[in-house]
Amino acid sequence: MHxxxxxxxxxxxxxxxxxxxxxxxxxxTHYARYVxxxxxxxxxxxxxxxxxxxxxxxxxCVMDKAFLDAVKAExxxxxxxxxxxxxxxxxxxxxxxxxxxxxxxxxxxxYRQTLPGLITxxxxxxxxxxxxxxxxxxxxxxxxxxxxxxxxMKDGFVSRNPVTGQAEPVKTNPFGSEHLxxxxxxxxxxxxxxxxxxGLDDQWISLxxxxxxxxxxxxxxxxxxxxxxxxxxxxxxxxxxxxDDFVGILSNGxxxxxxxxxxxxxxxxxxxxxEKSRLIGGQLAQKVYEAMGDxxxxxxxxxxxxxxxxxxxxxxxxxxxxxxxxxxxxGSDYENFSVAHGDALQKLYAREQVLLDTYPHTVxxxxxxxxxxxxMIGALGGExxxxxxxxxxxxxxxxxxxxxxxxxxxxxxxxxxxxxxxGGYETWRCRTxxxxxxxxxxxxxxxxxxxxxxxxx
Numbered sequence: 001m002h003x004x005x006x007x008x009x010x011x012x013x014x015x016x017x018x019x020x021x022x023x024x025x026x027x028x029t030h031y032a033r034y035v036x037x038x039x040x041x042x043x044x045x046x047x048x049x050x051x052x053x054x055x056x057x058x059x060x061c062v063m064d065k066a067f068l069d070a071v072k073a074e075x076x077x078x079x080x081x082x083x084x085x086x087x088x089x090x091x092x093x094x095x096x097x098x099x100x101x102x103x104x105x106x107x108x109x110x111y112r113q114t115l116p117g118l119i120t121x122x123x124x125x126x127x128x129x130x131x132x133x134x135x136x137x138x139x140x141x142x143x144x145x146x147x148x149x150x151x152x153m154k155d156g157f158v159s160r161n162p163v164t165g166q167a168e169p170v171k172t173n174p175f176g177s178e179h180l181x182x183x184x185x186x187x188x189x190x191x192x193x194x195x196x197x198x199g200l201d202d203q204w205i206s207l208x209x210x211x212x213x214x215x216x217x218x219x220x221x222x223x224x225x226x227x228x229x230x231x232x233x234x235x236x237x238x239x240x241x242x243x244d245d246f247v248g249i250l251s252n253g254x255x256x257x258x259x260x261x262x263x264x265x266x267x268x269x270x271x272x273x274x275e276k277s278r279l280i281g282g283q284l285a286q287k288v289y290e291a292m293g294d295x296x297x298x299x300x301x302x303x304x305x306x307x308x309x310x311x312x313x314x315x316x317x318x319x320x321x322x323x324x325x326x327x328x329x330x331g332s333d334y335e336n337f338s339v340a341h342g343d344a345l346q347k348l349y350a351r352e353q354v355l356l357d358t359y360p361h362t363v364x365x366x367x368x369x370x371x372x373x374x375x376m377i378g379a380l381g382g383e384x385x386x387x388x389x390x391x392x393x394x395x396x397x398x399x400x401x402x403x404x405x406x407x408x409x410x411x412x413x414x415x416x417x418x419x420x421x422x423g424g425y426e427t428w429r430c431r432t433x434x435x436x437x438x439x440x441x442x443x444x445x446x447x448x449x450x451x452x453x454x455x456x457x
Contacts, residue, residue: 005049006300008197009129010206010247012042013122015059015115016224017097022108025061025094026221027339027348029105032097033222036274037230039096042249043122044197044206045081046372047130048303053370054081054123055208055377056088057249057404059226060096060115063088065366065381065409067099071116078120079127084307087368087379088119089407091229092215092252100410102432103348104337129245132200136295137375137400140287143190145280146213146386149173149259150185150424161423162345163321163353163430168423178263185422188212188258189386191393193402194288195375196295204242209288210402212253212386216260216277225274231281239289250284251404254389256382256413256426301373304457306450307408309364310443313436315429316361317353325353352430359434366408367446371454375400378447381409382435383426387416388444395448397455416440 016039023030039059046053054075072083097111150172153159157180159171170185171177194209209232216228226233233248240246260276262268269276317325328350338344368379376398382405389403412432420427420437427433 006133007047007130008045008133008135008205009126009131010042010044010197011122011125011129012040012247013118013125015039015041015118017108017111021111022098022106023095023222024098024100024102024105024107026105027103028337030221032224034224036219036223036225039224039226041119041122042233042247043126044208044247044249045123045126045130046303048301051303052081052085053303053305053372054086054126055370056086056119056123057251058088058090058119059093059230060090060099061092061094062090062100062102062406062410064100065364067112068408071119074116074120075123079124081123081127085305086123087370087404087407089251089379089404091226091250092406093225093227093229094215094217095219095223095225095227103352104334133197133205134200134297134299135195135197135301135373136297137193137195138291138295139191139193139400140291141190142192142211142284142287145260145283146188146190146258147260147262148184148186148188148257149261150257150426152182152185153177154180154182156180159423161428162349163428170422170424172425173259173261174263181263186257186385186387189254189389192284192288193400195372196292200299204240204246206247206249207236207240207288208249208251209236209284210251210253210404211284212255212258212389213280214255214259216280218276219273228277228281231278232284235282235285236288239285252406254384254386254403254405256415257385298373302371304371304454305368306454307366307368310367310446311362312365312439312442313362314359314434315436316359317357317429321353322357325350329354349428349430356429356431356434363411365411365435365439365443367443367450368408369447369450369454371398374398376451376454377401378403378451379407380405380443380447381407382411382414384414384440385416385419388440392444392447396451398451411435414440414443
């Protein structure tokens, strides 16, 4: 006799940092002066018999692997969920508390100490709330809000790599040079993928969506906001008519080369603070709501997970490059640093070379795949380009597939090898872009291997 054994629960916990907390996501540190909207950790727990997975999305820019490994260990201690079955990712809002050093932006140590307990608490609450449920996957294309931010430029424009000094054919975010844009480098991923979860009583539990748009950023420095991710999470609850305990979640997809700044048609979006994030978050929620009718509900889906730390090589400066960088660092005034200064990037990236020289030649890169009913979710610990996400979806054996990035760690940008050769901001060697040139290929091939192995179980 067929027995219903699938259960699900969801919870969210407020993680809004106090005023004065350090904010990262920029070249320099900012301080929280104004809270526009609350930040949350949102957790979804899915259980089939003894198999349990937790999917956790945090309103924060990035979280490093060591930090998250410790959080997963505590989740295991308090909720009994295996660390390999726990996926924790960042939305990548650039207006949240900082727990990682990025460029000249420091981590806020008190917030780094506070956040783990809040993340763990959300998972514990979600686990307590599991009840008989059903789920379904869906997808809808929303191409109008994903633009490639990397451009080939017309003759006469020169962009230089601040690490090597060499000219590059690609320019990321060509502010002030819009008239010299030739064409975008690549196509973006237009799909909003989602996993909807309801109780057997048809009451909503959660909806996890995924979109490959970097962030919107229509706020002043010093603001705390969840960006369009937070707007979506609340708007989808309203459109579904769900109760207050419903947890809407929007995760970040393969958005390393995507954003919403339309350099060729700058007038098509509103200019006021938060207007663009409200527009985009609301429209994404509407599109997902309209796609609900296509869901095939699964009442007893299986749940499986596979996690591994893949050894991946790093790009490190040569001894001569380190020596030259040290000379530049010794003469740089980082206390009064301003990106507006003409040689600012050279000085900033010189410091990065000195720090990167201490990195190992190989690092463990987190690769994770969740298999849930007729769908699969990949999780990668870095910022990947749309090309990677599109390729993985095309080569996935599952009926539904999407990739959550900035998950289980942070190894910076992971561009395909040919994009590293083209150059551009995302490829400049530093602590946020340091994996070996062919790392992206190694990682996605491993993901497909894991996808196929899980599919055959």
